[in-house]
Amino acid sequence: MNGVDDLVTWLRAQLDEDERVAREADSGRWLPEDKGITFEYRADDFHGGEAQARLVADTRANQWHIANWDPARVLAEVEAKRRILDLHHVTEFESEPDHDPMGAGCAECGHFDWPCETIRLLALPYAGRDGWREEWRVSP
Numbered sequence: 300m301n302g303v304d305d306l307v308t309w310l311r312a313q314l315d316e317d318e319r320v321a322r323e324a325d326s327g328r329w330l331p332e333d334k335g336i337t338f339e340y341r342a343d344d345f346h347g348g349e350a351q352a353r354l355v356a357d358t359r360a361n362q363w364h365i366a367n368w369d370p371a372r373v374l375a376e377v378e379a380k381r382r383i384l385d386l387h388h389v390t391e392f393e394s395e396p397d398h399d400p401m402g403a404g405c406a407e408c409g410h411f412d413w414p415c416e417t418i419r420l421l422a423l424p425y426a427g428r429d430g431w432r433e434e435w436r437v438s439p
């Protein structure tokens with residue numbers, strides 16, 4: 300595996316981790332109320348299958364931030380990013396007969412740079428996690 304393929308593998312591992320954490324979190328509605336977040340979730344362990352829990356957040360902005368990043372939102376983000384990764388895969392471009400090989404690049408973008416800027420941008424929010432390489436960063 301070369302360094303650029305490592306980015307795709309590494310990014311898929313970050314998405315797997317986001318999915319794992321979101322699936323382990325309480326998956327019901329997350330509601331900003333008063334000075335906290337109320338989690339409404341269903342669990343077979345509770346009487347009637349429903350339960351609530353509360354988390355105190357110190358500001359209204361923090362409440363909304365937490366509520367906006369509920370597990371359903373995270374899982375939707377993960378799925379969308381996986382689909383983008385599926386679209387932006389490496390391909391060998393066909394060359395004309397009797398010409399040198401054209402090389403590889405992104406099947407979606409059609410550029411020879413691989414991984415393409417789209418993949419590098421998808422990875423950027425995960426910069427700093429274990430395994431991140433500065434060479435993957437998108438140039439400004």
Ligand SMILES: [Zn+2]
Nearest residue numbers: 387405408415
């Ligand atoms: Zn691309």
